[in-house]
Amino acid sequence: MEYKKISDHCGYYQAAVNIGYIHADGKGFLIDAGLEAAAAKKVVKHLQSNNLPLTHLFITHAHSDHFGGARYLKENFQIIVIAPDLEAAIIENPVLEPIYLFQGTYPVQELRNKFLEAPSVSVDRKIQAGTETIDGVSFQIHSFPGHSYQQIGIEFDSILFAADAYFGVEALYKHKIPFIVDYKKTLESLAALSLLRVKGSVPGHGSYEESYQETVQINIEWHQQILKLTEEFVKQQGACSFEALFAYLCRQKDVNIPHLSSFLLFRTAVGAYIAQLIESERAIFKIEDYQLIIRANM
Ligand SMILES: [Zn+2]
Numbered sequence: 001m002e003y004k005k006i007s008d009h010c011g012y013y014q015a016a017v018n019i020g021y022i023h024a025d026g027k028g029f030l031i032d033a034g035l036e037a038a039a040a041k042k043v044v045k046h047l048q049s050n051n052l053p054l055t056h057l058f059i060t061h062a063h064s065d066h067f068g069g070a071r072y073l074k075e076n077f078q079i080i081v082i083a084p085d086l087e088a089a090i091i092e093n094p095v096l097e098p099i100y101l102f103q104g105t106y107p108v109q110e111l112r113n114k115f116l117e118a119p120s121v122s123v124d125r126k127i128q129a130g131t132e133t134i135d136g137v138s139f140q141i142h143s144f145p146g147h148s149y150q151q152i153g154i155e156f157d158s159i160l161f162a163a164d165a166y167f168g169v170e171a172l173y174k175h176k177i178p179f180i181v182d183y184k185k186t187l188e189s190l191a192a193l194s195l196l197r198v199k200g201s202v203p204g205h206g207s208y209e210e211s212y213q214e215t216v217q218i219n220i221e222w223h224q225q226i227l228k229l230t231e232e233f234v235k236q237q238g239a240c241s242f243e244a245l246f247a248y249l250c251r252q253k254d255v256n257i258p259h260l261s262s263f264l265l266f267r268t269a270v271g272a273y274i275a276q277l278i279e280s281e282r283a284i285f286k287i288e289d290y291q292l293i294i295r296a297n298m
Pocket residue numbers: 061063066147148164
């Protein structure tokens with residue numbers, strides 16, 4: 001995990017999941033906490049050896065890889081934990097993620113793993129989009145829903161910490177069908193990102209880029225292509241089961257699904273593309289012979 005300095009005030013620890021850092025007015029703000037305590041410990045070690053403060057932690061959204069290290073930080077340091085309201089509900093009750101992925105059924109033990117359920121941590125301050133002044137330091141908080149329900153991005157000193165509002169190109173290639181819960185909001189967040197006037201941006205997975213708009217454009221086209229595949233299959237079949245459509249998209253994108261956790265993550269993402277067809281009236285849901293059928297309406 002390497003610390004990459006962006007400006008006098010901003011930098012990030014680059015890893016599979018990036019952890020941002022803002023240093024201003026004698027205070028130190030982390031942006032996300034990594035998958036587990038080990039990642040947070042490395043960050044703390046670097047901060048301490050460079051005499052840098054740690055006073056606050058922003059959690060951009062309630063995915064385990066972004067807040068798994070938060071409890072360690074909270075238990076060992078005097079920090080204020082900050083998150084948006086709905087994400088905070090999951091951060092404080094992390095079993096909610098395996099619950100929603102398992103369609104509300106109480107999750108089987110296999111799903112109660114560190115990738116889906118981080119240790120709970122209490123959130124001290126709930127924030128919303130807009131200008132937020134936190135202990136004398138002002139931030140621009142951006143609302144980037146779509147990848148999660150109420151994800152935020154944090155702008156300071158004209159540097160944007162975009163969380164998972166977009167993925168670095170390598171991460172896109174790796175995930176193939178990126179995790180989203182809402183197609184329309186994902187695309188709206190990407191459009192809002194392209195219009196921002198900032199010096200550069202750090203995604204949750206990827207590298208800091210000044211001309212990040214090109215990467216955002218690749219993300220937009222990536223999602224549009226998956227929606228197109230979804231729409232074409234439904235149109236060509238006339239009607240198909242959710243399972244048939246899911247399997248078709250996974251085969252087309254050559255997705256690797258080794259276990260139940262990844263199956264449920266991909267099923268949720270595919271559900272978001274199907275929901276977009278339903279909400280834009282290009283398809284309808286039907287229950288036929290006890291099965292969920294997607295019928296073309298175009
Ligand atoms: Zn995420």
